[in-house]
Amino acid sequence: PKLVFFFDEAHLLFDDAPKALTDKVEQVARLIRSKGVSVFFITQSPDDVPQDILGQMGNRFQHALRAFTPRDQKAVRAAAETFRPNPAFDTEDAIRDVGVGEALVSTLVNKGEPSMVQRVLIRPPSSQLGPISIAERGAIMAASPVAGIYDTTVDRKSAFEALAKRAKDAADAVAKSEEEAAEPDAPREFNTARRYSGNTVSKSNSTRANSSRRSDSASDAFMKSMARSVGTRAGSALVRGILGSLFKSR
Known part of the structure; x- marks a missing residue:
């Protein structure tokens, strides 16, 4: 098989399972065998697996x-x-008698028929306690089918970095557009604040001149009114003085 699925404690998968689920599992187990996919259900007792699904299992x-x-x-x-x-032996008795590391095994042979059950010893996995040496590690890496492919560390750009750069570019574009939109107002503000442009008086200076003229006009009017009032009083006093002198001389 090219791909193998192991379902440990399979009774948890099928306990109180609806019929629709068991039918779908049976269909999958029936169809995927031709695709190079194997499924193993691991449980304490064969009764934990529904009979329809158990009938699709070739290796036991x-x-x-x-x-x-x-x-x-x-x-x-x-x-x-x-x-x-x-x-060679009674299968029912053998199931009761097998010890630790033993099992009864039946697999599919070349034409797909199940082989006779055999009582076998399970080979323990080969392992080593402790780390391997540098020479052993080098030999394993050299014999690997992917040797030389993953030897060089490549720091590729992550999705986070790409999204962060995209967000930064968008923020920079918005800031630049705001600056460009604000640039035409700067000359206008400068021209408004400027007092002289060659021989021409700026708008602010003209406004100040107009206000000065209005102030001068008000001052002139006030002074003329005062002069008129003073002149009238002085004239009246002078006339009274002259007339009084004439009448006294008579």
Whole structure:
């Protein structure tokens, strides 16, 4: 298979599952085999998997089942019946007798038919406690099918950096447009504040001259009124003085 799915504790998947779900799982298990995809359901007892789905499973690995109750004995008998019998031993007895690291195995052979059940030992995984040496690491890396492809660290631009740059460019464009929109007002403000432009008086200076003329006109009118009033009083006093002198001389 090119792709393998493992569903551990499969009883949690099928407990109280609606029929629509089990039908869909059965359909998937039936169709994906031709696509190079395998599905493994891992559970304590074969009864945890619905019979329709269990019938689609070609490879079977059965560890020990202990039968202490009538229900357990029925489960052992049902599990034994799912295997192709082997004349060398009794499958039902073997399910009870297998120990730690043992299992009953049946797989599909070349033409798709199930093989006879075999009692096998599970090979423990090869492992090492502690880190490997530098030489071992180099040998493993050199033998890797992707050797030389991922040796050089490449710091590619992340999506965050691309979005941040896009936001900054947009903000700069808005600020630039606002500055360009504000530029025509600057000469107008300068011209308004300017007092002289060659021989021409600016608008602000003309306004000041007009206000000065209005102030001068008001002062002239006030002085003329005062002079007229003073002149009238002085004339009256002079006339009274002359007339008084004439009458006294008589």
